[in-house]
Amino acid sequence: EVQLVESGGGLVQPGGSLRLSCAASGFTFSSYWMSWVRQAPGKGLEWVANIKQDGSEKYYVDSVKGRFTISRDNAKNSLYLQMNSLRAEDTAVYYCARYAPYYYYMDVWGKGTTVTVSS
Amino acid sequence: VIWMTQSPSLLSASTGDRVTISCRMSQGISSYLAWYQQKPGKAPELLIYAASTLQSGVPSRFSGSGSGTDFTLTISCLQSEDFATYYCQQYYSFPWTFGQGTKVEIK
16 A cells, blocks of 8 residues: 655744654655645645655755755655754644656645644 | 636535536646645545546546636535545646635535
């Protein structure tokens, strides 16, 4: 079964850091672009970052550039999101998602992990 | 950035109704559009890609149409499990963007 399982969310103070992980199984992880998408409480979906199969290309939404870093470890079938200098507006459920081959729509999603930035 | 206008934001309907949701782009995106369904507390699920191609396993009562700037998601005969929020997403131009969402609620 194709599966993505996120972990690492929690409560963090403004200015703090958190590292999210996403464990992939049931497919050849190293063959896919991967992404993080977030959803603030009661709000819509926002694409955050994505990374190429070999990690050589990474892209971010403007609001997280310089603060968040996406990475992957294909040997461990894992995707990561290092989040630094967190702000209240980063509070959201963070989803790990797989891109379909050759196109940038997301065909597999994890259940999400919740990040709360509050003092 | 491509801006997306999804409408309506809230749609009240009954089981068996035919419903349509619109997604309009600020510029043409050919057919690079996907639709997702999200139920409360759950992750989004892919319904349609390339504007009109049904994802495997998605019931045939769902259909998508359009190209360029105007797109439509249609549910031909609303079922109880279809009450959810629906999002469109363009993947023509970076950064990928989502519509604001349409909540389909029970009338």
